[in-house]
Amino acid sequence: MKLQLAIDLEDVQGAIDLINKTKDSIDIFEYGTPLVINFGLEGLQKIRTEFPDITLLADLKIMDVASYEVNQAFKYGADITTILGVAEDQSIKDAVKAAHEAGKELLVDMIGVQDVAKRAREIDAFGADYIGTHTGYDLQALGQDPFATFSIIKENVSKTKTAIAGGIKLEAADEIKQANPDLLIIGGAISTVDDPAAAAAAFKQILG
Ligand SMILES: O=C([C@H](O)CO)[C@H](O)[C@H](O)COP(=O)(O)O
Numbered sequence: 001m002k003l004q005l006a007i008d009l010e011d012v013q014g015a016i017d018l019i020n021k022t023k024d025s026i027d028i029f030e031y032g033t034p035l036v037i038n039f040g041l042e043g044l045q046k047i048r049t050e051f052p053d054i055t056l057l058a059d060l061k062i063m064d065v066a067s068y069e070v071n072q073a074f075k076y077g078a079d080i081t082t083i084l085g086v087a088e089d090q091s092i093k094d095a096v097k098a099a100h101e102a103g104k105e106l107l108v109d110m111i112g113v114q115d116v117a118k119r120a121r122e123i124d125a126f127g128a129d130y131i132g133t134h135t136g137y138d139l140q141a142l143g144q145d146p147f148a149t150f151s152i153i154k155e156n157v158s159k160t161k162t163a164i165a166g167g168i169k170l171e172a173a174d175e176i177k178q179a180n181p182d183l184l185i186i187g188g189a190i191s192t193v194d195d196p197a198a199a200a201a202a203f204k205q206i207l208g
Pocket residue numbers: 006007008032033034059135136137165166167168185186187188189
C-alpha cells in the first residue's frame with residue numbers, strides 16, 4: 001500500500017514547504033486541483049524543479065481532449081495524472097494510450113459515477129493503472145465517506161490498482177486496513193493539522 005498526500009493548498013510555496021515536512025513518509029505527492037486552478041501547470045513545474053526525484057501526480061480531473069491534456073501534465077513534470085470516470089469511453093482509452101506511450105501512469109477518479117460496479121469493470125478493461133473511489137468535499141459535508149463504494153470497486157476489478165480518497169482521517173485506521181487499497185490518498189488530515197510530519201508518519205504506520 002502506498003501513501004499519497006493530496007496538496008490542495010492555495011499557494012505553491014505552501015506546497016513546497018509541506019513536501020519538505022512530509023517527504024520521509026509520502027510515496028506520491030499530488031499537485032491538487034486547487035493548485036491547478038490557481039497556478040496551472042507552471043506551478044507543477046516549479047515543484048518538479050525543486051524536487052526532481054519525488055513521484056508527482058497532477059490532479060487534472062480530465063474530461064475531454066484527453067491525449068493533449070494528459071501529455072501536458074507529463075510535459076510539466078507529472079508522473080501520473082487523473083481523468084474522470086464519467087468521461088467518455090473514448091477519452092479514457094485515449095488517456096490510457098497517451099500515458100502508456102509516455103511511460104507514465106493514469107488514475108481514473110470515480111467521483112460522480114452512479115453505476116460504480118459496471119463502470120469499474122469497464123475501466124478495468126480499458127487498462128488504466130489506478131481506479132480511485134473518491135468522496136468529494138461536497139458529499140463529505142453531508143457526512144459521506146468512500147469505504148462502501150471502495151468495496152464495490154475492489155470486487156469489480158481484476159488488474160487495475162485501487163485507490164481511495166475523500167476525507168479519510170487517522171481515526172479510520174481499522175477501515176483503512178480492512179479496505180487494503182493499493183493507494184491511500186490523504187489531504188486535509190495531513191495538510192491542515194498542526195504537525196503534518198507526524199500525521200504523515202502515523203498514516204504510513206497504518207500501511208505497515
Ligand atoms: O481531490 C480532492 C478534492 O476533489 C479537491 O481537489 C482531494 O484531493 C481529495 O478529496 C483528498 O483530500 P481530502 O478529502 O482532504 O483527504
